[in-house]
Each structure stands twice: as C-alpha cells, then as structure tokens.
Amino acid sequence: MVSENPFAVFHSECEKTLADALKKLFPKIQITNLALEKPPTSEFGQLASSLCFELAKQVAEKPFALAKRLVESMDKKQFHLIEYIVPAGAGYINFHLDFGKFSALTIESVKEFDTDYGFVKVEKPLKIIVEHTSVNPLHPIHIGQARNPVLGDTIARLLSARGHSVYRHYYIDDVGRQTSVVAFGYDKLGKPKPDTKPDHFIGPIYTITSCLIEIDRLKKELKRAKTVQAEEEIIKINRELDEWVAISAELESKYPQLFGQLLDKISEDEDPENAVNKLNKAYEEGETKAKNLVREVGTLCFEGFRQTLNRIGVSYDSWDWESDFVLGGHVAEVMQKLKKSPYVFMQNRVWEFNAEEVAQKLNLKAKLGLKEDYKIPSLTLARSDGTTLYTTRDIAYTLWKFQKAQKVVNVIGMEQALAQLQLKIALYALGFAEYADNLIHFAYNLVSLPGYRMSSRRGRYITFDEVMDEAVKRAYDEVSKRSPQLSNEEKQKIADFVGIGAVRYALAEVDPAKPVVFTWDRVLNFETNSAPYIQYTHARACSILRKAAKKPEKPSYETLKEKVEHEIVLSLASFPDAFAEATEYLKPSMIADFANALSDKFNTFYNALPVIKAESQELSDARLALVDVVRIVLRNALNLIGIVAPEKM
RNA sequence: GGGCGGGUAGCUCAGUACGGACAGAGCAUCAGCCCCCUAAGCUGGUGGUCGUGGGUUCAAAUCCCACCCCGCCCGCCA
Numbered sequence: 001m002v003s004e005n006p007f008a009v010f011h012s013e014c015e016k017t018l019a020d021a022l023k024k025l026f027p028k029i030q031i032t033n034l035a036l037e038k039p040p041t042s043e044f045g046q047l048a049s050s051l052c053f054e055l056a057k058q059v060a061e062k063p064f065a066l067a068k069r070l071v072e073s074m075d076k077k078q079f080h081l082i083e084y085i086v087p088a089g090a091g092y093i094n095f096h097l098d099f100g101k102f103s104a105l106t107i108e109s110v111k112e113f114d115t116d117y118g119f120v121k122v123e124k125p126l127k128i129i130v131e132h133t134s135v136n137p138l139h140p141i142h143i144g145q146a147r148n149p150v151l152g153d154t155i156a157r158l159l160s161a162r163g164h165s166v167y168r169h170y171y172i173d174d175v176g177r178q179t180s181v182v183a184f185g186y187d188k189l190g191k192p193k194p195d196t197k198p199d200h201f202i203g204p205i206y207t208i209t210s211c212l213i214e215i216d217r218l219k220k221e222l223k224r225a226k227t228v229q230a231e232e233e234i235i236k237i238n239r240e241l242d243e244w245v246a247i248s249a250e251l252e253s254k255y256p257q258l259f260g261q262l263l264d265k266i267s268e269d270e271d272p273e274n275a276v277n278k279l280n281k282a283y284e285e286g287e288t289k290a291k292n293l294v295r296e297v298g299t300l301c302f303e304g305f306r307q308t309l310n311r312i313g314v315s316y317d318s319w320d321w322e323s324d325f326v327l328g329g330h331v332a333e334v335m336q337k338l339k340k341s342p343y344v345f346m347q348n349r350v351w352e353f354n355a356e357e358v359a360q361k362l363n364l365k366a367k368l369g370l371k372e373d374y375k376i377p378s379l380t381l382a383r384s385d386g387t388t389l390y391t392t393r394d395i396a397y398t399l400w401k402f403q404k405a406q407k408v409v410n411v412i413g414m415e416q417a418l419a420q421l422q423l424k425i426a427l428y429a430l431g432f433a434e435y436a437d438n439l440i441h442f443a444y445n446l447v448s449l450p451g452y453r454m455s456s457r458r459g460r461y462i463t464f465d466e467v468m469d470e471a472v473k474r475a476y477d478e479v480s481k482r483s484p485q486l487s488n489e490e491k492q493k494i495a496d497f498v499g500i501g502a503v504r505y506a507l508a509e510v511d512p513a514k515p516v517v518f519t520w521d522r523v524l525n526f527e528t529n530s531a532p533y534i535q536y537t538h539a540r541a542c543s544i545l546r547k548a549a550k551k552p553e554k555p556s557y558e559t560l561k562e563k564v565e566h567e568i569v570l571s572l573a574s575f576p577d578a579f580a581e582a583t584e585y586l587k588p589s590m591i592a593d594f595a596n597a598l599s600d601k602f603n604t605f606y607n608a609l610p611v612i613k614a615e616s617q618e619l620s621d622a623r624l625a626l627v628d629v630v631r632i633v634l635r636n637a638l639n640l641i642g643i644v645a646p647e648k649m
Numbered sequence: 650g651g652g653c654g655g656g657u658a659g660c661u662c663a664g665u666a667c668g669g670a671c672a673g674a675g676c677a678u679c680a681g682c683c684c685c686c687u688a689a690g691c692u693g694g695u696g697g698u699c700g701u702g703g704g705u706u707c708a709a710a711u712c713c714c715a716c717c718c719c720g721c722c723c724g725c726c727a
Binding site: 037039053092176348384389390511525530600606607608610612649 | 670727
C-alpha cells in the first residue's frame, strides 16, 4: 500500500476513531473541531487531541475523566496505523503510531512517487502569473534587491509543483524618469560599448549622471531661494547640496575618468534636468530617437541581469516592457475609463484618483484589512505635462496580466504597500472585483547594510554578482580544505553549487517580513542550517548507497526500532503537508526549515547507527531503504527552493 | 500626526494565520567523539522578564486593548 500523503492517512484514522467515540458516548453533542495537533514530544505520541478541555465545559466532567472514557470506548479492532491511544496530562488524548506499519507505508510511498513525492496537487489548478524582481535597468542588481528573485522564483516553483500553470514575468520599468537619466548620460558619452559586464558598465553612468543632475538642480534652487531670501529653505537646500557634493567626491575618486567625461558633457547643457524630462516625454510619445536610445540602454542592462539571474537558477517566461503598455494605448485607455468613473477629480491641474471614496462606497475597508477611520491617500494618475505615473501604468499592466491568468502574485518590496493597495482599489473602481480579489502583493522587507540603507542613487550597494563571486570563492577554500584530493575542476564545480546554494538558502530562509541587515557571514554560512549542510547530508546519503552497491532485497521495516529512525520516518511522512502549507501560505522558508530539520535527524542517525554493517541483513536492508528515501525527500525539498542536490561534495 | 511591518537566549532566527503539555534551532562559549558508511558531522553543558502593562481563557509568545522602541510608507519617484 502507498499513499501520496502517509501522515494524512494516520491523521484521518485518528480523526475517525475520535469522532466515532464521541458520537458513541455523547450522541447529542456537536463538536466540529477535534483539535488534533502534533504533540511536543514523541512521549505523547504522534498526534494528540485537546478536545476534552472544550468538552468538559459542556458536560460538567473533568477533562481527564472524559479523555479516559473516550479512549476506553474506542474500538481497537479498527486500528490500522494506530498502535495505541492513551489519556494523558490534564486531559489530552494521545495517539501513538504503529511504526512497523507506518514505516512501511511511508518508505514504500516515497519510493513509489519518487521525484513527485510530497508535491500533492491542488484540486483546481489555476493559471498564475508570478511577477518578480523587475529591477529597473539602471545598475547591477544589488543584494538588497536579490531577496526578490530568490523569493519570487521559489514561490513560482512551489505553485508549479502544486499543479498550477505558472508563468514568471519580469516587468521592465523603462518608462520611469530614472531610465531617462541613465539614457541621457549614456547618450552624452556617445553611446560607448561596454568593456565589462553590461549592467556593471551602466551602473556608474547612472549614478554619476543622477548625482550631477541633482547638484545642478539644487544649485539652481538655491539661487532662486536666495533671491527671495527664504532662509529656512536655504538651510535645507544647503544641507542636501552638501550631501550630494560629498557623494560626487566619492564617485569622482572611484571613477575618475568616467566622472570627468560626464561632468564635462553634462555641464555643456543649460538645463540637464529639463533635458531628461524632455527625453522622458519623447519616449512616452514613442519618438523614434528616444525609443532607440532608452531601449538600447535597457537592453544592455538586461543582458547583464539575465546572466546574473541565470547563475542562481532564475529564469522567466516573459519580459514585459512597460513602455509597450504606454505606446500600445493601454494606459490611455485606463485613464479614460478612470476619468469616466465618479472617483477621479482634478486637483492642482492633475488628475487624482480618490481611493478613499471607492473603499467607502464599495465597502472595501474591512475586506482589505483596513481600519474604518483610516483615510486612504489619493493617487496622482499623471504628471501635469501629460506623462504617466508608475501606479497608473501598473493598472494597465495588471489588467493585461489578468487576461492571461486567473491569479497574479506580485513580489514587490513592502515599501510599495500603499501603491499596491491603491492599484487594487483602482481595479475595484473599474469593476474588476474578481481581479482585485486575486491580486496578491507578496511583500518583503528591506535588506540594509550595517549602519546605512542601500541606495542605488548614491552608488551605495553591494552587487548580487559580488556576493555570488565571494560565496563561490569561499566555498572553494572550504572544498580545498576538506577534500584536497579532488581535481581542480571538481573543486570548482562543487564550489559553484555550494556557494550559490548558500546564497539562495540564506535569502529564502528568513521570513520575508523581517528586515535583514546584510553581512558576509550571514550569507556565507557552511555549517548547520545552511544549504551546504543540507547538500552535504544529501551527499552522505548518496555515499552510503554507493558503498552498499545493492538494492535492499528484503527490508524488514519493523526492525527500524530506534527513536531517531521513527523521527525520520515521521518527518518524511510529513513532507506533503509541509509542502502544501508552504505553498498555500506562500512561505518558502518552511521548505528550508523542513530540509534542515530532516538533515539534523539524518545526521544523528548517520552518526549513531551503522547501515551497511547493521546487525542483521533485514535491518541493513531496511536502513538502506530509509537512507534512499531520505535522499529522495532531501533532493525534492532542495529542488523546490532551487538548490542543487549533489551526489558528492 | 496617520498607516503598515518588525521586536523571542550575548548574536542570527523558528514558533504567532488555527491559543494547548516544560518556548525550539544555529552561531558564540565550555567539555567530549574519526574502530565505523564523507568530522561541511555528532554528543553533552552554559545561556530566556517571548518589548512593557493590563484583559479574555481551564490554558497566552500566539487572541483583545493601551503604550514603548526600530524600520518603511503617506511624492506630479519607482
């Protein structure tokens, strides 16, 4: 007998036994929640019910006495996976597994389902778009942003394994003003060919150009403020100016040649800020020259992004240019529809979307988890020069996504929570309530550097490429230390998946809601609770199987009597539930935790009990089978979070 | 000022959605383990007012209320 979810078989057996007993003793009492949960230690069995505490209130009897009576009334002949049931504590009912049978069920099930074990399918598969990363094409992806592709890709893998049709989209935000800034600088330099990785080449151009324009703007503002003697403003501008001048000095010493070139060229311009705005407007209007220029820079950057992401196992089904939605008229169409709705008004010569009014009229606040007296800020839809703003464009993009999918998950930093809320409310306002309900903002917290926030505008960041390079380098040192006998080529290969795996694990393992301060030793961990630890455990399992050099012929699973063996079996059997929960609640970290916990148990087992040289052939075969299924589950879990499961390391 | 998120061992974090049995790991630190299938490992010790104060409950890290600290957002940026 096999099952795609062995623990669920036990669970439903307990449920039925308990429900039957309840019905027999208290036919009139209705209790819907049987309160079955996993007890803290195996001493209390593998499932327990605290229902007697609740029941006690209704029947005026002590919880423990109730537990005792219920247990006594149970029909032991019906037991299959249950070995025995006991009342315990102050009134718990503890269900103990018959591990002889349960080990057989679990091990056979894992073997049978193999590469698909654990991945229980959803009843109604959906088409789901996961939009993630969507870093602007201005500079290399930095470590602060790197949390996004890792989380996004892992979510996509989870949903896909769950049976959904998943499409990974990258939204190329090429319309924003910043894109025009970098294009402006690039143009000033005479569109140079990159002499390094293209995104690393573009990065400093953006930062320096942005800095020079900012200084120019502030100087002009200062002049204006001085003519009207606005003292407070002058102080404020001066402070800002000081900061930017300091940044420019930093940039000049870092990139002397490039800085000089850009300074010369940009100073030639009377009003660089205005030139950028003009470029931005021309781009939105689809003017050929502007379009070619901006797309050229964007494409260069993306070539670099593709390389970076590919290295960590992240790929996309679609790269969506934001400008296509502007040029294709989708954004204008949305604007038209919104203006026709009663929720858009004119203020200071621009159109504003009254999200607050929509929420009130359509009674959305409770549904969206907002306090009734919270006033949702309005959203400005376009600039006074007619160019569009980010969230407005995102509405058009979102509508497009829903033509292709029933559910959309946007992996976007939590700092954009308000914009995402306004976007959702706009969908309701336009009459697309069903879309709004199926739009999920998967928010994650910021990654900062010790002492300060990463800032691409200020050129303060550590690139994702650097982090991976460093991780692989350190992994190489580790491999050389631990396995000096390997060839250089082998060492390099191992260092690669260990280093990259460590980075991926470190970013996926922490709850996305937590803020993260980046430090090297946080990411480059090769000990317990890291990808290398789990990879090592997998390799150890493979090593035993290799050394045994045979299939288990007649395993006798009843011989697996050690506590740690039972714990392993239980863990394996719980993988399908862990997977389903991780997927339903979009919690990639649960898979990492699961794999780590299973590794802990396996290593304890490895250290304490011989497999190949076990006391008897039956036991040896049973343990061999156990090792094999641990290997399968570790591999499946690692694959789910995009980490290589190596046979040797 | 308002909104959102976070606050658990010296450090990094699980656990909070659905309240349950003495709050779990890792790092650091201390003491041990390669006779044996990979020591990137294992065993044991030290270490906790679960931000604070109330409340609900047989039972609260978990639910409710108030407050404190940190971060983010409230832009004709994205």
